[in-house]
Amino acid sequence: MARILITSALPYINGIKHLGNLVGSQLPADLYARYMRARGHEVMFICATDEHGPPAELAAAKTGESVADYCARMHGVQTELARGFALSFDHYGRSSSPENHALTQHFAARLGAAGLIEERREKQVYSPTDGRFLPDRYIEGTCPACGYERARGDQCENCTKQLEPTDLINPRSAVSGATDLEVRETRHLYLRQSKLRDTLDAWIDRQQGWPVLTTSIAKKWLHDGDGLQDRGITRDLDWGVPAQFEGAPWQGMEGKVFYVWFDAPIEYIAATAEWAREHGHKAEAWRRWWRTDEGAGDVRYVQFMGKDNVPFHTLSFPAPLIGSGEPWKMVDYIKSFNYLNYDGGQFSTSLGRGVFMDQALSILPSDYWRWWLLSHAPESGDAEFPWENFQGSVNKDLADVLGNFVSRVTKFCRSKFGEAVPEGGAYGPREAQLITDLTSRLQAYMRHMDAIEIRKAAAELRALWVLGNEYLQDAAPWSTHKTDPAQAAAQIRLSLNLIRLYAIVAQPFIPEASARIMAALGSSDWTWPEDVAAALDHLPAGHGFTVPDVLFAKISDESRAEWETRFAGQR
């Protein structure tokens, strides 16, 4: 039994995520976690909301809540949505937790002591009206290059020119519209990543078999231009982990907090500590996942994320772990994803374009989304979400190939033998051949799941379902029942057991449907079918079952058309 640590990129607290975000990290991470647990491994699956930073504060200001209240409420919303999608986190934490405060400050202190943090003076725009420093992108004004009136302080969206806030003509606060902006000097802490460049470079070189997407992005940041740049890790904000704390190797950082990208990944560790606290465990319980000197030596750590998050996970997070000089568990494999586009364009929060997690659950069960998203995961390049394709895949794969198989077998049995596994007959050559084919397919499925080749795994799973239909067509129990009822009984006995096998192996993809199948079959033994022949003898003759309700209702053309219109967004 192996020990697998799995983390999904942290969704930002601000707002509800769309399907593209879901398929880029949380969903595939859940698939892998469920699969590894099903295979009998010890899994720690961690995710959390990323709660610090200006967007959270501004969102809170809009709703009139305190930022703490806002984050608490939104964390609850996201927790519910995660539950709705059956995401099986061992813990869904919060980057604002006391554990993260402590760990973030611990890392900062260690890095400071190691000479990897330095103080720099810089000038930044301050808004007296708002009572705060403004990040570059929260300053708006007229672009000096093209005259666009709503250019941001970091870049003009119209002509794409990179800007400094002081370049803007008639600058104003994007928060309040205040124009009484002034430039003030402030001090910030910088993480001297450049000093760790060679170490990080060598570490990346040692990784085998990582997706090209992962390593090429890391290499780009390491070697481009002057190489890896030092990055500011503090901001003049109230909400966050205080940069001045007891035992800090610096002074005068009152009123500043660590910047999100510094504290967010540390939350992976902190969330595991939160898990330990909530379950009444001692610190050793989480440290055995994260400290190689305290039991994490045999842990395999796998991260899941969208490509926009790769630099943080290949460089920004490893830098503090290495720089601390302590034996922290480093990631073993980074699975990164491209983007999922929505029907020819991008998902857009501001335009209301695309399907968001809450909307998805309001129109269809989570398994439909899980199946389509995972079987079309954007592994090799950006992918598309065309409604027609979604409808077709779900109807064909889930309703016809799997759902109808369950239906035809259970209903035939009920009408000819009653609602119990039929007795009599024996498995013959045809069944032996089926077992051979199933075994071969199942092994391919496991190979792909082990390698986190999600689309290929989904294709194998579907091929397993097809084998059942082929067998049934070939065996034709509706015919044998007339001439040799005992043979038909054996064929149906095998088919009922096959349904159970499907439920178990499909569980990582479609957990709710699998649970319904198992409940209908009156089985609660989810042991992975290492031996297919044995698994097909699991439910004995006489074992009672019930015919389940329709597992997957089909999506009608009318529904599809209506949703297509509803989620197209308006300009």
Added chain:
RNA sequence: GGGCCUGUAGCUCAAUUGGUUAGAGCAGAGCGCUCAUAACGCUUUGGUUGGGGGUUCGAGUCCCUCCGGGCCUACCA
């Protein structure tokens, strides 16, 4: 401007890293079955692998160039 990824059948994707007649699923066509959510099975029609050039005995795969998508990033490779 630079770098990276990408363009394969009507649609969504493969192709053991240069090795036979480029494969699946869906959609289309034909046949079969009737247990089943008009579901299932079998057969079958679709590709000058974005265009052009080159290297090679051999190119979807490597090189050059052009065209089209996407991402990242910055006066710098």
